[in-house]
Amino acid sequence: PRRNHSAKFKATVALAAIRGEKTLVELSEQYKVHPNQIGQWRLELLERAAEVFASPAEKRGPGVDIKSL
Numbered sequence: 048p049r050r051n052h053s054a055k056f057k058a059t060v061a062l063a064a065i066r067g068e069k070t071l072v073e074l075s076e077q078y079k080v081h082p083n084q085i086g087q088w089r090l091e092l093l094e095r096a097a098e099v100f101a102s103p104a105e106k107r108g109p110g111v112d113i114k115s116l
Contacts, residue, residue, distance in 0.1 A: 060078050060088055061085070064085050071085050
C-alpha cells in the first residue's frame with residue numbers, strides 16, 4: 048500500500064539529505080523511506096527553493112494582456 052507523507056515530513060527528510068551528515072541509506076533506515084524517494088525529494092527541494100523567497104508578484108506570474116484579447 049502507498050503511504051502519503053506530509054509536506055513537513057518530506058522537507059525534514061530532504062533537508063537532512065542536503066546536510067549530508069548521513070548517507071541516503073542511513074536516512075532511509077531512519078525515516079523508513081526508500082533512498083530513491085529521498086533523492087527525488089532532495090532534488091525537488093533544491094529546484095524549487097527559490098520559490099520560498101519569491102515576492103507575491105513573482106508568485107502570481109505574468110497577467111493576462113486584456114488588450115490582446
